[in-house]
Amino acid sequence: MPLAISKDSRREDFVQAAAALIADRGFHGTSIAAVADQLGVTKQALLHHFGSKERLYGEVLAGISDRMMAVLVEGQEERMSPEARLETFFAIYCEQALADSTDVRIIVRELMDNKQRAEQAGKWYLKPFLQELAAMVQDTGRWREASRNEAMLVAYQMLGAVSYFAISDPTLARMFGQDAHDDMARRFPDQVQYSLQRILGSI
Amino acid sequence: MPLAISKDSRREDFVQAAAALIADRGFHGTSIAAVADQLGVTKQALLHHFGSKERLYGEVLAGISDRMMAVLVEGQEERMSPEARLETFFAIYCEQALADSTDVRIIVRELMDNKQRAEQAGKWYLKPFLQELAAMVQDTGRWREASRNEAMLVAYQMLGAVSYFAISDPTLARMFGQDAHDDMARRFPDQVQYSLQRILGSI
DNA sequence: CATTTTCCTTACCAATCGGTAAGTAGCTAA
DNA sequence: TTAGCTACTTACCGATTGGTAAGGAAAATG
Numbered sequence: 041m042p043l044a045i046s047k048d049s050r051r052e053d054f055v056q057a058a059a060a061l062i063a064d065r066g067f068h069g070t071s072i073a074a075v076a077d078q079l080g081v082t083k084q085a086l087l088h089h090f091g092s093k094e095r096l097y098g099e100v101l102a103g104i105s106d107r108m109m110a111v112l113v114e115g116q117e118e119r120m121s122p123e124a125r126l127e128t129f130f131a132i133y134c135e136q137a138l139a140d141s142t143d144v145r146i147i148v149r150e151l152m153d154n155k156q157r158a159e160q161a162g163k164w165y166l167k168p169f170l171q172e173l174a175a176m177v178q179d180t181g182r183w184r185e186a187s188r189n190e191a192m193l194v195a196y197q198m199l200g201a202v203s204y205f206a207i208s209d210p211t212l213a214r215m216f217g218q219d220a221h222d223d224m225a226r227r228f229p230d231q232v233q234y235s236l237q238r239i240l241g242s243i
Numbered sequence: 244m245p246l247a248i249s250k251d252s253r254r255e256d257f258v259q260a261a262a263a264l265i266a267d268r269g270f271h272g273t274s275i276a277a278v279a280d281q282l283g284v285t286k287q288a289l290l291h292h293f294g295s296k297e298r299l300y301g302e303v304l305a306g307i308s309d310r311m312m313a314v315l316v317e318g319q320e321e322r323m324s325p326e327a328r329l330e331t332f333f334a335i336y337c338e339q340a341l342a343d344s345t346d347v348r349i350i351v352r353e354l355m356d357n358k359q360r361a362e363q364a365g366k367w368y369l370k371p372f373l374q375e376l377a378a379m380v381q382d383t384g385r386w387r388e389a390s391r392n393e394a395m396l397v398a399y400q401m402l403g404a405v406s407y408f409a410i411s412d413p414t415l416a417r418m419f420g421q422d423a424h425d426d427m428a429r430r431f432p433d434q435v436q437y438s439l440q441r442i443l444g445s446i
Numbered sequence: 447c448a449t450t451t452t453c454c455t456t457a458c459c460a461a462t463c464g465g466t467a468a469g470t471a472g473c474t475a476a
Numbered sequence: 477t478t479a480g481c482t483a484c485t486t487a488c489c490g491a492t493t494g495g496t497a498a499g500g501a502a503a504a505t506g
Contacts, residue, residue, distance in 0.1 A: 066269050066271055081453090082454080084456085089453085092495080149352075154413070154417075189430060196408060200408055202403075211357060224396055274462075276462085286464085287484075296464065
């Protein structure tokens with residue numbers, strides 16, 4: 041009883057269900073039976089499409105990689121200054137991470153886990169992404185003389201600030217109450233923007 | 244064949260082994276048998292001391308909580324300005340997180356996981372810690388007029404930047420090579436200090 | 447109309463999970 | 477000397493894990 045129109049869209053259903061569960065419970069905490077259950081089928085249906093849990097996870101990571109690279113170009117325009125480019129990127133990244141932290145949570149888990157899952161697909165997908173960001177930083181007036189590694193640190197620091205806040209969502213809401221958390225989430229993008237401008241020397 | 248001198252130190256052996264494994268593989272990815280194996284005993288020896296995996300994990304979190312609160316007071320002196328207090332805190336936190344990221348990795352996993360493990364011990368241990376940091380920020384000249392939530396965001400942002408970099412250690416080393424990573428890790432504390440000063444308005 | 451392919455099912459499998467039960471060796475205290 | 481305690485052990489347990497094998501209904505293809 042296929043519920044999806046095409047083969048690919050059915051696969052995408054599995055990938056999305058897996059991403060949601062893995063973001064919540066982690067790779068080890070997510071069984072393929074639980075993923076299949078989300079679509080109302082048995083785990084053998086999932087294994088039919090992907091062959092193994094690892095392969096399914098690989099497709100989850102591939103999807104994240106695609107979306108990350110898309111954010112890099114989104115909203116970017118020819119005439120923009122490097123400073124404006126970085127502000128645009130972090131504004132969009134921030135907005136997306138706060139709206140749905142699924143990808144960020146999986147990335148963070150992968151950062152910590154991939155030491156185990158040796159030579160896995162998706163291990164290097166962050167590299168061009170980070171290098172592009174570092175290049176942007178190095179193009180700004182304030183960091184023109186900085187080394188590549190110094191520029192990378194500037195980018196990585198802002199990336200970390202946004203990511204950390206995005207994954208803290210459930211804990212902060214519990215700790216300080218939903219209202220306080222909502223207030224913080226509303227203010228957060230401005231805070232990021234302010235810090236970025238201070239660090240880049242724009243203000 | 245007890246290998247430790249006292250009962251408490253034997254328990255501490257288990258807690259340390261568990262912390263190392265949980266930091267690496269997560270709670271779900273760490274079996275009590277694997278922890279016991281680190282000490283060369285069977286999992287029943289572990290269960291004899293802690294009764295359950297959850298209880299062992301609770302003690303791991305309690306240890307982290309103690310160490311976090313200790314960092315808050317470490318290096319702080321009476322005559323220090325709020326700005327100097329924050330700089331001191333982040334310098335120490337940064338140093339410790341880079342030297343051994345075990346605690347940070349467990350904290351980050353807990354931030355994402357504790358939605359599942361409902362009403363768990365150690366869920367609120369971060370609260371006084373964060374409130375103390377927010378109070379420090381609110382004492383600075385630049386953020387005196389800010390709301391408590393705005394001040395919290397400033398602190399949280401820096402905490403996130405340091406934590407994210409600390410957990411990225413293995414991935415960054417693989418991505419850019421050990422040398423490049425070491426160079427970044429060496430520069431990172433200064434970068435944090437610079438950003439903090441820019442955000443606090445010290446420079 | 448017949449055949450193949452797609453997408454799923456039930457029925458298994460060995461391995462591992464957290465945890466219980468029932469000891470046992472060695473030390474301590476009455 | 478003996479009773480009890482500590483710190484383990486081996487022997488289990490039911491549940492769950494990822495994965496295989498075989499088959500079946502429906503749709504696509506010849």
